[in-house]
Amino acid sequence: MHVENLTWRPFGRSRPVLDRLDLTVGPGERVLLAGPSGSGKSTLLRAVAGLLLTADSGELSGEVTVGGAAPQAVPGSVGLVLQDPGAGVVASTIGRDVAFGLENVQVPAPDMPTRVRAVLDEVGLTMSPQSSPATLSGGESQRLALAGALVMEPSVLLLDEPTAMLDADTAAGVRAVVAEVVARRGLTLVVVEHRLDGWLDHVDRLVVLDAAGRVVADGDPRQVLADHADSLAAQGIWVPGVPDPEPLDIALVPARGGAAGRVADGQVVAAAIDVRVEHTTRRLGEPSRSTVAVDGADLDARAGRTVALVGPSGAGKSSLMSALGGLVAPTGGTVELALPLTPAESGDHGAARDRVAPPHEWASTHLARAVAWVPQRAATSIIGRTVRDDVLTTPLALGHDREAAGRRADALLSALGLAHLAAVDPRQLSGGEQRRLAMASAVAHGPALVLADEPTVGQDRLTWAAVAGVLAAARDEGAAVVVTTHDPGVVDDADRVVGLEAPTQPSPEPEPERRPLLARVGSLALLATALCVLPLPGLLDTWRQGLAVLGVEVMLGLVGLLAPGRGRAPQGRLQGVLRRLAPAALAVLGVAWSAWLLGGRDLEVAAGAALRVLCLLVPSAVVVGFLDPEQLGDHLAQRLGLPARPVVAATAALQRVQAFDTLWAELMTTRRVRSTRADRGPVARGREAVVVTGGLLVGALGQATTLALAMDARGFAGATRRTWAGPAPWRLPDTLALTAGLLVVVAAVAARLTLP
Incomplete structure (x- = not known):
């Protein structure tokens, strides 16, 4: 790994983050990269992985090579684990998440399960590959991210603060797994951490950057610390053996009207x-x-x-x-x-x-x-x-x-x-x-x-x-x-x-939850079913025709929500559809109002326009909750032969959309505790919804940036062709669902011919 004269200045910054940086790391070396906050440590890791321009823009000069070639020349040769491993999850199961890199380098699907299971065992994840990443603890998430990098058999492993969010015991476990894997595979390791002591026994070299992004110390870790302990501590580096700093003595300007001090000391x-x-x-x-x-x-x-x-x-x-x-x-x-x-x-x-x-x-x-x-x-x-x-x-x-x-x-x-x-x-x-x-x-x-x-x-x-x-x-x-x-x-x-200790979780329900009929339909068929209604605006002329077709849609939708069989009845089916239709109600009302004004204030014209829009929206509101983005991507690529890169990008985006409810809740909590939440009035709440939606989009863009880095770190950048770990079958429920979508169109034609 060779870095020569590397300079990086992000757009909007007057000074570079990295300034003419030179660094060479030999095969098999284990390097601890340290420096004060903002010294460019994470930036250097992205540069070594060849990902500096993936999600950032700026002025880049210099050269970075791994094994004599550009980092991305051989996909998977450099493995990068980001600061927040959960933000880089690209699949709904841990097995499929680990297999993502193998798909990008066209490993045959039959060979993937063995390699995935082997690397999961190697990092100490013993649960089923079908487990959801959302159920993992912080330490397990770090191990999953490590498995996703190791499955591609890299020669260089880059870790960006892998234990910062972990308790001491969990962090020690992650370090032990990393040390064992690096030694067994003979990997080159570069790890970034603010606190050095936990890693000193696992590395053979310490490289220190200063606040300007330049190397100021490089050598045997203990020798570097012995020679530069005071100066490194003065720069902000957590040097083992140097006492922790005292909290800064800050005299706050009194907050007039603040609540602090209203309760007596100690109460x-x-x-x-x-x-x-x-x-x-x-x-x-x-x-x-x-x-x-x-x-x-x-x-x-x-x-x-x-x-x-x-x-x-x-x-x-x-x-x-x-x-x-x-x-x-x-x-x-x-x-x-x-x-x-x-x-x-x-x-x-x-x-x-x-x-x-x-x-x-x-x-x-x-x-x-x-x-x-x-x-x-x-x-x-x-x-x-x-x-x-x-x-x-x-x-x-x-x-x-x-x-x-x-x-x-x-x-x-x-x-x-x-x-x-x-x-x-x-x-x-x-x-x-x-x-x-x-x-x-x-x-x-x-x-x-x-x-x-x-x-x-x-x-x-x-x-x-x-x-x-x-x-x-x-x-x-x-x-x-x-x-x-x-x-x-x-x-x-x-x-x-x-x-605190983790509480005991309740025992699983003795009876499994029944699956609705629509949950048994493949995602491609669900998408096709929803798209079947696109011709309706051209087929429906009157409110009577629209009402008849809407009745057919509601009846078919209710059938699809049925969950026959043994087990517990699933909860929230109809409520979920109504929640998704709630925002659409504004669009329906807007169309009705416009049609009423422009159509001579005729109520029948307004009702017909509103029902046409509603007929378009109801099928989507019913089926969208059952769409599995990952499965949809498998079907679009394997059954329809669509290009791999846009399919994967779109399905990854859909995965993130499903998590929007969590991000929305966090943003609303922030507004509530910052006294900007609209507690009363429909107008104020509507205005707030617009503002929070903007914040949601900004947050989504930030998540997309991290996701793009995680995907490209596992070979997605050059994956114009790829294999697929999941199957894409077409079953009888798929045919029945598509038939139901076509029935809606038939009902619209019949309504046009028979109803005024």
Whole structure:
């Protein structure tokens, strides 16, 4: 692996991230790449993988070769595992996700299962290849990402902070698996981490970049640390043996009108009593799945104190914290906030204290005044157009004085090293910078309860001290602080530590859930069935004809939703269809209104136009919940012979669309806790829906960027031809479904001939 004179300046930046970088790594070398936040470590990994221009744009010069050739010249020769392994999942099962790279290099389908099972065993994933990636813990997700890279038999393995989000035991397990696989296969390894100590026994070379993206130290790890320990620590690198930094001493400008300090020091600000939180996922065509995140937990947060929630991945730390702050409704138990923080339900404050609603029912303004939230995915917390605007959003929404709020915002940005970025679009910040921005925006209005979910992930020593300092400052002005963390420094600074264990999951239902008839139909047939109705607008003239055809569609749709056989009845079938039709109602009403105005205000004309649109939309609303994007891609490529690249790109996008409900929920939670949620009024809520939809699209673009990197890292960039791991059969239910779609067209023709 050879890097020569590499320079990279992203568009919009005045200075390069990497500046004339030279680096050579010999075959079989194991390199630990370190440097302060923003030094270009992740950028260098993308360059070595040949992916720097996949999702980013900028000025690139210099040369990168692997084995004497360009990185992408031999697909799969370089394996890259990204910071967030879950963001790079490309399939609905772990087996198919691992097989994705094999498909890109045209491995025959019969050979794939053996190779997939072998690499899953190699990384320690023993569950069925048919398991969903959504069920994996953080450590298991890292192992899955590692398997996806290793199955292509690379010569170079690149790991970008693979243990940053893991607890100590899980991180040690991941490191042990990496070391074993690298030694067995003789791979060249380059791993990026902020904290060096866990990797020192697994590498033979340490390369350090400075803030300008230049190599400032290179050699035997322990010798480099012995020679440069003080200077490396001063740059922000976590040097083993150097004491952790103290939280930065930050004097916050008082927040006029803030809730911090309303509860006396040491008194309970929020309490969760015997709380249970369940997460239920339900998609049409699949059995519903409930997961217990928290079961019977008690937690209280006190003014002027910090509580650290610790425990393994999947222990329910984030879920318990969210329930405590009213961000989610607990399935069981109670959550209470101190009386001085509760909203008045009437003009009589005394009466309000006798009848207090739980915080998850509070209006946005009331919740935001008391509670602040720093989410794990900091990108979902962005609201403002600039960094400074984002920090000021909540104080101004709550009616704080603009001048005083501005002074507090500027002090926070300065302390967190973001002052020079105050006028920048926050979506252009790095992940670590966005996390620090989320911290500034959370405490800008002086909340009484600060909830921070892994706030120090991805921070170097200097930025860590700043984040820890802001948390300490919020505590010192009277807030109760609750932090979920795997960071020993944060734990040491906490006043109280609460350990959680993963709750026991309920036993599977004794009876399986019955499958609706439409769930037994292949995705290509479902798509064709929905497309059968496209001729309807040209066939229907009157509202009577439209009503007759709509009746046929509803009848066939109800038949398709039936779930005959033994087992539990599936839930949410009809409700799901109605939810999907709800947005379409606006389009139907708009068409009816336009037709009424332009058609001489004739109600029959308006009704006919509305019914034509509804006849187009109903079949899609019925079948879309049963479409499996992965299966659809298999059918489009194998049965219709469509080009591989657009098919895979489209099905990957559809996979992400199915996760939009989760992203939407995160964005709405952000607006609620930032006092920008529209709690009342159809006009305000409609306006908000437009705004959140824009945020949803921005978030989707960010996810698409990461997904493109993950796909191209596994050979997709050059996969003009590929094989397919999944079959694409055409069965009797497919023929019956297509026949039903054609029956709708026949009904339209008959209605046109027989009804006026």
